[in-house]
Amino acid sequence: MAQERCDEPRIDTLSRRQFVRAVGGAAAIGGLAPLVGGSIARAGDGPTASSAAETAAARLYQSLRPEQREVLCFPYDHELRRRINANWAITEPTIGELDTEQQMLVEEVVRGATSPEGYDRFRIQMDQDSGGFEEYHIALFGEPGTDTFEFEMTGRHLTLRADGNSNPGAAFGGPIVYGHGEGDAKKGLPGNVFYYQTVKANQVFGALDGKQRELALVAEAPRESAVELQGEGGTFPGICLCELSPDQKELVSSVIRVILDPYRAEDVEEAMSIIEAGGGLDALHMAFYKQDDLGNDGEWDIWRLEGPTFVWHFRGAPHVHAYVNIAKKV
Known part of the structure; x- marks a missing residue:
């Protein structure tokens, strides 16, 4: 048409x-x-592998124990990376189940992928919609240091990505979602x-x-x-x-x-x-x-x-x- x-x-x-x-x-x-x-x-x-969010995501990847990688890491072309939804868990564990240092690295990724004003809004939204940042979920696709690596966080009313431009020609690393249930x-x-x-x-x-x-x-x-x-x-x-x-x-x-x-x-x-x-x-x-x-x-x-x-x-x-x-x- x-x-x-x-x-x-x-x-x-x-x-x-x-x-x-x-x-x-x-x-x-x-x-x-x-x-x-x-x-x-x-x-x-767009961002690169040396951008703030991506370097934090790479450090997070390196910090994962073998049993954590089994549930949080996937090939870059995995179908989970292409799904979008306003309320879903991309993996079963919550951020709150990660080690303290790993939780700090996830927060560093989120802070690096947002503006200061946006970060504040997203933190309020996560607190009010799901009881906090710790209740959200992450996945890592591919491996840092290659041309195909992406961090993704999902949960109620939020899908956020950091890909270092692994998906060239796509802003935000691919489709994203945001929202808020208040009011x-x-x-x-x-x-x-x-x-x-x-x-x-x-x-x-x-x-x-x-x-x-x-x-x-x-x-x-x-x-x-x-x-x-x-x-x-x-x-x-x-x-x-x-x-x-x-x-x-x-x-x-x-x-x-x-x-x-x-x-x-x-x-x-x-x-x-x-x-x-x-x-x-x-x-x-x-x-x-x-x-x-x-x-x-x-x-x-x-x-x-x-x-x-x-x-x-x-x-x-x-x-x-x-x-x-x-x-x-x-």
Whole structure:
């Protein structure tokens, strides 16, 4: 099926430049690198084996006893690495069952894979959703020092990865999940550490005119875990961002900065590079969903940003589940 998009080249080129310029101008807010020569400056496309989270994961791997490796370590291409779910244990042992030093290394990985503000949010979320960081689960795929090694942590409302770019062209090492159960089914999700993202996204809807709102507002949301990348030939829900004015596009770019902000700069930089490779802002669509409108207030709790290389599905009712997949389609 053909992708709905605007094909006027001058507008497309302009908006992509505006998008990168807007992101670069917000470097201090989102941890993004400044602009150099019209593109996002970065040390590389994503983290490396020598990044903070990856070196901690390598030390964790080396610390494991043989009996621990039997239950925590898998070949890199194991099917468990490809699963995503908002609430699952990738392995049976909890982090709290590891040795004290190993628990500290896992925490170092998490801290290295997130921004300072994001780390604080994730720790609050883990405490409130599952009784603490110690109740989550980890797995290690492949071996450190090779081109195929990944750390993964899962549990209620969280999937986090650190892969040293073993999965090239995929931000965050592959699809990730985040969420929070606080405020369940209550208007405004009181106490929820991710509700601010609903507020930010709805600023875009508030800036749309009547015709644009008709395009952006969709009755039923797709399955929340349906974040497979469609590539350039895909059909995406909602309004094509090529239909927006420069000011409206800046609002969308500010949403992208906000939702990426909990993660480390290396992953954010790779994500931005992948968005650009997929056609930039004008290749994305944004949809808001009528279903499950908490409080029936027209502040849409479920919304989605999607394009050829980018899917961010935010389900904010009855509480937050967000599924993310950002990768170059090959």
